[in-house]
Amino acid sequence: xxxxxxxxxxxxxxxxxxxxxxxxxGGLLTRSLLxxxxxxxxxxxxxxxxxxxxxxxxxxxDTLNGLxxxxxxxxxxxxRTQRASSRTPGAMxxxxxxxxxxALEHFVPFPDALAQPISAALVTxxxxxxxxxxxxxxxxxxxxxxxxxxxxxxxxxxxLPLSFPIAGLLNLMATQVNPAAVNGPHLSPFARLTYAxxxxxxxxxxxxxxxxxxLLDVQFPEPLKASVSGxxxxxxxxxxxxxxxxxxxxxxxxxxxTKQLRKRxxxxxxxxxxxDGPVEGxxxxxxxxQGRTEVHD
Amino acid sequence: xxDVIVIGAGGxxxxxxxxxxxxxxxxxxxxxxxxxxxxxxEWTTFEDDANNPLTGYFRLGPTDRSKPAWYREWxxxxxxxxxxxxxxxxxxxxxNYPRAYPGVFKGYDGADRNEYDVNHRFxxxxxxxxxxxxxxxxxxxxxxxxxxxxxxxFFRGAETMNLPVQTTKTTRGPSYRPQENxxxxxGGTAGKTSDKNLLNYPQATGCTFCGYCFQGCMRPxxxxxxxxxxxxxxxxxxxxxxxxxxxxxxxxxxxxxxxxYVTRVHTESRHGVLTASGVTWRDNVSGxxxxxxxxxxxxxxxxxxxPRLWFNSGLPNPNGWVGRGxxxxxxxxxxxxxxxxxxxxxxxxxxxxxxxxxxxxLENVGLPPALNxxxxxxxxxxxxxxxxxxxxxxxxxxxxxxxxxxxxxxxxLAGGIDKLLTVLVITDDDVEAQNRVTTxxxxxxxxxxxxxxxxxxxxxxxxxxxxxxxxxxxxAELLRGAGAKKVYRIDWAPLILHxxxxxRMGESEHNSVLxxxxxxxxxxxxxxADNSALSNGLGGPNPTLTSQALATRTAEKIFQTYFDxxxxxxxxxxxxxxxxxxxxxxxxxxx
Numbered sequence: 098x099x100x101x102x103x104x105x106x107x108x109x110x111x112x113x114x115x116x117x118x119x120x121x122x123g124g125l126l127t128r129s130l131l132x133x134x135x136x137x138x139x140x141x142x143x144x145x146x147x148x149x150x151x152x153x154x155x156x157x158x159d160t161l162n163g164l165x166x167x168x169x170x171x172x173x174x175x176x177r178t179q180r181a182s183s184r185t186p187g188a189m190x191x192x193x194x195x196x197x198x199x200a201l202e203h204f205v206p207f208p209d210a211l212a213q214p215i216s217a218a219l220v221t222x223x224x225x226x227x228x229x230x231x232x233x234x235x236x237x238x239x240x241x242x243x244x245x246x247x248x249x250x251x252x253x254x255x256x257l258p259l260s261f262p263i264a265g266l267l268n269l270m271a272t273q274v275n276p277a278a279v280n281g282p283h284l285s286p287f288a289r290l291t292y293a294x295x296x297x298x299x300x301x302x303x304x305x306x307x308x309x310x311x312l313l314d315v316q317f318p319e320p321l322k323a324s325v326s327g328x329x330x331x332x333x334x335x336x337x338x339x340x341x342x343x344x345x346x347x348x349x350x351x352x353x354x355t356k357q358l359r360k361r362x363x364x365x366x367x368x369x370x371x372x373d374g375p376v377e378g379x380x381x382x383x384x385x386x387q388g389r390t391e392v393h394d
Numbered sequence: 395x396x397d398v399i400v401i402g403a404g405g406x407x408x409x410x411x412x413x414x415x416x417x418x419x420x421x422x423x424x425x426x427x428x429x430x431x432x433x434x435x436e437w438t439t440f441e442d443d444a445n446n447p448l449t450g451y452f453r454l455g456p457t458d459r460s461k462p463a464w465y466r467e468w469x470x471x472x473x474x475x476x477x478x479x480x481x482x483x484x485x486x487x488x489x490n491y492p493r494a495y496p497g498v499f500k501g502y503d504g505a506d507r508n509e510y511d512v513n514h515r516f517x518x519x520x521x522x523x524x525x526x527x528x529x530x531x532x533x534x535x536x537x538x539x540x541x542x543x544x545x546x547x548f549f550r551g552a553e554t555m556n557l558p559v560q561t562t563k564t565t566r567g568p569s570y571r572p573q574e575n576x577x578x579x580x581g582g583t584a585g586k587t588s589d590k591n592l593l594n595y596p597q598a599t600g601c602t603f604c605g606y607c608f609q610g611c612m613r614p615x616x617x618x619x620x621x622x623x624x625x626x627x628x629x630x631x632x633x634x635x636x637x638x639x640x641x642x643x644x645x646x647x648x649x650x651x652x653x654x655y656v657t658r659v660h661t662e663s664r665h666g667v668l669t670a671s672g673v674t675w676r677d678n679v680s681g682x683x684x685x686x687x688x689x690x691x692x693x694x695x696x697x698x699x700x701p702r703l704w705f706n707s708g709l710p711n712p713n714g715w716v717g718r719g720x721x722x723x724x725x726x727x728x729x730x731x732x733x734x735x736x737x738x739x740x741x742x743x744x745x746x747x748x749x750x751x752x753x754x755x756l757e758n759v760g761l762p763p764a765l766n767x768x769x770x771x772x773x774x775x776x777x778x779x780x781x782x783x784x785x786x787x788x789x790x791x792x793x794x795x796x797x798x799x800x801x802x803x804x805x806x807l808a809g810g811i812d813k814l815l816t817v818l819v820i821t822d823d824d825v826e827a828q829n830r831v832t833t834x835x836x837x838x839x840x841x842x843x844x845x846x847x848x849x850x851x852x853x854x855x856x857x858x859x860x861x862x863x864x865x866x867x868x869x870a871e872l873l874r875g876a877g878a879k880k881v882y883r884i885d886w887a888p889l890i891l892h893x894x895x896x897x898r899m900g901e902s903e904h905n906s907v908l909x910x911x912x913x914x915x916x917x918x919x920x921x922x923a924d925n926s927a928l929s930n931g932l933g934g935p936n937p938t939l940t941s942q943a944l945a946t947r948t949a950e951k952i953f954q955t956y957f958d959x960x961x962x963x964x965x966x967x968x969x970x971x972x973x974x975x976x977x978x979x980x981x982x983x984x985x
Contacts, residue, residue, distance in 0.1 A: 168771075170801055181801050185808070200448050203462075292800065296780035303471065303776065303783050327469020334471035334772065334887055341771045341799060345807075346442035346764035356438050364763040367804065368811040370739060375439045377593040377615055378602025381542040381740040382585025386549055386572045387559065390579070391538050394524075394562045 111279050114268040118156040118284045119149070153261050156284055158194060160264035163288030164336060165193035167295045169344035178282060181292035188340070191363035192349025197340060199348075201260040263336065266329075270298035302333035396422045398952065399673050399688040401656045401703070403429075404482020405938050406924030406945045407694030408631035409530075413949035415635050416642035417959060422649050422686065423635065424675055426695070426841075427478020428457035429652035430485075430628065431985055433612040441764040444609035445486070447475070452486050452610065454478050456678035457653050466698065467834040467846040471774060472888035474847050476698055480652060481628030483696075483891075484938065486608045488743035488759075489576040489624045491536040493527050494940040495565055495751045495822075495933030496520040500901065509752040511857075514719065514825040516929040517901035517910035520564075525963050526943035527563070532968045533634075534576040534625045536939070539745035540585060541572060542603060543737025547815050548746040548758040551876030555868070560749065565935070570748040573757070576625035576938070577601050577742050578972070584614060584623075585741075595621070605760060607743040618977035619985055624742075630971035631942075637979040641969045653678040655841045659691055659707040661917055668710065670920035676841060690919050690956050694945075697893035697926040701831035702845035704897075710916045715907050717831035720847070720896040721931035723754070724854065724862050726819035727769050727886050728791065728869040729798065730878030731806060736815045739763075744818070748872065754822040754865045754934035756872060763811055770798040774851060775885040778802060785852075785885060787863070790870040795885035806882075815876060817869045820934045821862040824855045825895055827905075849888045894937050897926040899944075911955070912948030919956065923948045 111117060166175035171187015188194070264285065271278045271286040274297040278286035290298065345364030352359055358374070365371060398414055400407045403425035411423045430436050430451070437444065437451060444450050448463050454476040455463035468474055477483045496502050497510040499520040516523070530536070539545070552570035560569035578600035583592045585603045593602050595617035602613045602623065611624030620633040638645030658674040672687035693700045701717030709716075738760045747757040761769060776783035778796040786794035798806065806814075834846035866883055873881045897914075900906025907914055908927055914920045923945035925937050932940055946963060953959035 167800060169804060183801065183804060185804075187804075196442075200446075293780060296777050300776060300781040300783065327467070330471050331468050335473075337777075337797065337799065338473070338768050338771045341803070342446075342764045342768040343442070345767040346446075347440045348442045348446075351440060351443060353443075356443070358440075364767070368763040368766075368807045370763045370811050376588055376604055377590040377613060378584060378588060378598065378604045379542075379740040380586055380588050381603045381737050382580050383541045383543065383546055385538060386541050386545070386746075389538060389561065389572075392561050392563060392571075392574070394564050 112269055112272040112286065113265040114156050114160065114279075114285045114287075115152065117279055117286070118159070119152045154258070156268075157258065157260035157264040158198065159284035160267050160287045161194045161197045161260065162189065163283070163285060163290070163295070164267065165189070165197065165340050165344055167292065168337065168340035169193065170292075175283070175288055178289060179292040179295060185367060186363045188344040191344045193340060193344040196343035196346070196348040198260055200339065200343075201263060202258040263332070266302065266332070267298065267336075270301045271295075273301060274298050299333055299337065302329060396420050396686060396688040397957070398422070398690045398692060399424065399686060400692045400694055400923075401659075401673060402426070402482065402694035402696065402699070402924065403480045403627070403632060403650065403652075404477075404694060404696055404924060405484045405627055406927075406941050407692065408627040408635055409942045409945040410692050410694065410921075410923045410949045410952070411648045412631045412635040412638065413946055414953060415638035415648045416645045417953055417957070417962075418644040418646050419953075419957065420646060421635070422651070422688070424654040424656055424673070425478075425480050425650065425652045426655040426678075426699075427455065427480070427652065429480040429650070430610070433610060434615075437610045437612060439604070439606045439609050441609070441762050445765065447473075452477050452479070458679070464839055464841075464844070465836075466844055467836050469846060469848055470851065470888070472847075472849055472851070472890060473772060474698060474890040476696065480632055480650070481626045484626035485610055485628060487626065487938065488607050489626070490573050490744055490747070490757065490936040491531065491534065491576045491939040492574055492747065492749070492935040493563055493565065494523075494935050495749070497752055498930050498933045499523065506752050510822070510933060511824045511930050514895075514898070514900065514905070514930045517899060523940075523943060523947075526946045527939065529946055529963045529968050530939055530942045531563070531574075533971050534630055535578075535970055535972070536574050536576050537579050539572040539575045539577065539742060540580055540601065541745065542741035543735060544741065544758055544760050544815060545572065545746040547732070547736050547876050548817075548872070551872035551874070552746075552748055554875030555748075555871060557748070565749045565751060568750045570746070573742075573745050573747050575742060575745060576630070578621070578623045578625070590615075601742060603741040605740045605762070608761070608765065619980050620976045621972050625971065633976050633980055633985070634969070634971050636983070636985070637976050640975045640979045641973055654684075656695070656703060657683075657706065657841050659693070659703060659709065659917075659920065660685070660687075661707075661709065661920075664918075667918055668916065669918045681840070690921065690952055692921045692923050692948075692952070693897075694922070694924040696924055697896040698831055698845050698847055700897050700922060700924070700926045702833065702843070705833045706842040712916060713904055715827075715898070715905055717896055718827045718829075719825040719898050719905070720829045720831060720849070721823050721825055721894045722829075722849065722888060722890045723892045723931055723934060724821040724823045724851070724858055725886050725889050725891070726821070726862060726866050726869075727772075727884040728817045728819060728866065728873060729770065729806075729882040729884070730815045730817070730873035730876065731809060731880045731882075732813050732815060732876075732878055734877075735812055738812050738814050738816065740812075748868070749935070750865060750868060751933050752822055753861045755820045756865060756869050757818050757820065759816050759818045761816065763807065766807070766811060766814070766816070767803060769816070770803055770882075770884060772886050772889055773797040773884050774887040778882075787866075787883065787885060789863075789883070790867055790874070791881040791883040793882075795883040798882050798884060815873065815878065817873060819862065819865045819869050820892070821858060821865060822934045823858040823861070823931050825898065825930050826850075826855060826858075828853070831896055847890065849890070851888050892931075892937055894925050894928040894931050897922045899927050899929050911951040912944070913951070913955075921948055921952055
């Protein structure tokens with residue numbers, strides 16, 4: 098095993114879901130793509146860093162599918178995996194994952210100066226937490242390539258989509274709650290959890306003095322240090338609130354050009370809101386309480 | 395050189411601008427965000443399009459919605475609902491205009507006098523404030539709210555609580571009533587039909603019960619801007635400010651510039667006294683910086699932005715109170731589910747309230763689905779049935795407090811959003827130095843170092859914490875009385891939406907930023923006129939009326955002190971903001 102990839106780091110990559118997404122059963126990269134020998138003999142093969150980028154995107158989407166199904170379960174596979182599903186449409190049908198990704202990647206005005214070190218911390222920062230990782234038998238050479246690709250991506254000027262550290266955080270907590278979640282259906286550990294386990298993952302994020310906060314803080318110089326722990330407390334709540342808002346809103350069916358709805362939002366159907374669409378008013382005026390139309394001292 | 399530069403066209407700035415424009419002063423009004431001059435083209439009725447804090451047209455950010463919003467640091471689970479744009483947060487407010495409780499003013503001698511935030515009272519009496527309340531109430535105008543089904547249900551619950559009905563403007567003790575709202579009462583077909591062909595102005599006047607207060611009021615369709623039902627400042631004070639020459643003798647219209655982010659207040663030493671001399675603002679679109687001087691500068695950027703601008707301008711903070719004492723009514727949220735129709739998402743966002751000095755109050759709040767879902771999941775108590783995050787209070791509600799989410803929320807809403815009645819729990823919260831705005835260590839944005847808003851929600855004063863528990867129990871009692879089959883308590887994480895007192899006016903120079911006239915103690919010719927100037931959390935009443943009354947008083951002080959003028963509120967009759975002369979002039983201006 099190459100010294101450049103210590104065990105803790107490899108375990109960490111597995112825990113935030115990257116190894117599984119890249120190389121596990123159903124993973125997005127074939128081992129040969131990352132095989133240095135192949136790369137050396139095939140000049141047309143994209144550099145590993147280009148291979149990693151779509152893996153991260155797919156991992157983030159899968160993780161967020163796990164999150165939005167948690168916010169609004171439906172008849173989909175993610176809801177079934179969490180063992181809380183529903184016959185009526187849920188977050189997948191409402192396009193809530195697209196809502197989250199759109200927000201995280203284009204509109205969260207989160208400074209790169211912070212996103213970048215958080216991402217780096219999530220990939221490199223944690224010590225071995227002593228959790229055994231079943232079923233992880235990756236060839237060292239492949240792992241090394243992947244690891245280097247990561248390092249290259251994180252060190253480049255390229256802005257990482259914010260969905261990556263968010264997914265990393267959720268997956269890290271997922272494997273804390275259930276170490277076996279490094280393997281299984283879906284791409285991400287978080288999506289493999291039951292509903293109760295997902296709740297436990299959020300409990301860990303929300304815990305004010307969580308070890309995670311302490312560990313991540315180590316990676317930041319003062320005065321950013323205190324900011325990161327506060328930020329994580331905020332993120333735990335915001336992910337749930339925002340995913341739920343997105344699942345019940347009109348994002349997926351709203352046409353920004355015409356400012357009209359393409360069809361009825363899932364959230365409206367579920368709640369019976371505005372059965373005939375937007376209105377100019379309602380016939381809900383009953384009168385004035387006790388007939389009083391004005392008051393004076 | 396202007397007479398007055400006002401920074402911020404939200405709930406407070408336009409009041410000072412309009413009042414001084416009426417006196418003929420040359421006023422420049424600068425707004426950091428957009429000006430929604432054509433709401434029928436720019437707005438919709440949809441929650442994500444309107445209220446998404448990142449992308450919505452009601453967000454904290456520049457006009458160009460393809461650009462990110464302005465990031466603010468909140469180092470705790472919380473949500474500070476700031477809005478940029480002409481109208482500020484009055485764009486999405488519900489127009490609730492209760493007066494502050496008398497107990498929060500100097501000289502109050504009621505039997506419960508020792509039970510308020512006694513160390514942070516207003517430095518003048520309630521009776522001194524009354525003419526300013528009356529002035530604003532006449533201008534808006536403030537009217538007794540019309541009743542829809544959700545209000546009828548709220549009153550049914552309140553009627554079981556052995557409390558009197560308040561039939562005065564002033565709240566003298568625990569009582570309930572229809573809101574006094576800055577919403578025009580329905581007239582003609584308004585409130586009587588859902589047929590949009592019958593809801594055009596002037597066939598319909600005032601509130602049409604559309605239920606879209608939070609998405610912005612542009613109804614009745616076809617009405618002049620100053621006759622839209624909800625009296626946000628972009629429908630009331632701003633139209634008056636930019637047309638001052640037609641309704642005030644000797645009036646001079648205000649110049650309003652949007653997308654103009656003020657990054658610095660300039661000062662100079664005059665005879666050894668630090669004195670405000672002007673401002674620099676940055677054009678959001680071009681990035682160009684502009685500087686202009688003025689005889690008086692008024693900060694009206696709100697509770698979060700005023701302290702930031704103060705710090706970024708390098709102004710002195712001798713007692714350390716700039717940004718401190720931030721109050722937010724430490725809200726909570728209660729949901730009642732009913733077998734019968736409640737009318738929840740229809741009508742004005744809130745038209746019924748219950749006041750309970752010296753503890754706080756309650757009001758009904760109707761919300762559409764996504765905001766309802768958001769409100770059910772914002773909690774400091776974990777997820778109901780899963781974990782409690784060290785809290786999860788139990789009481790006369792069902793189960794522990796906590797997030798109502800996932801399958802449980804879906805099941806609740808499947809019964810129909812119009813079978814819910816939701817109640818906002820409003821706490822009379824204390825001014826505390828620890829709840830504050832500082833400058834963030836995170837990277838600056840294009841307008842300089844950003845503000846950080848810290849609330850120590852679990853470590854608030856005993857009185858604040860007790861008041862919140864008291865009012866949450868009252869909310870449960872009300873919902874049960876109204877016939878709720880189930881009552882849920884969410885235990886909101888800080889939802890900082892009623893904001894007050896972060897640049898507070900006070901009697902003592904040791905714990906206030908403003909002197910009793912509204913001028914900053916540290917810099918002469920620099921005034922603050924918005925919610926941040928309030929001395930305290932008012933006892934719980936929604937802050938806009940009191941804030942605007944105080945801003946009117948501050949405008950008088952500015953005029954008296956620096957322009958040799960006479961006060962007018964006690965001797966003149968106010969012009970109502972719906973005045974047809976204003977409508978005609980707005981039409982000429984293409985507004």
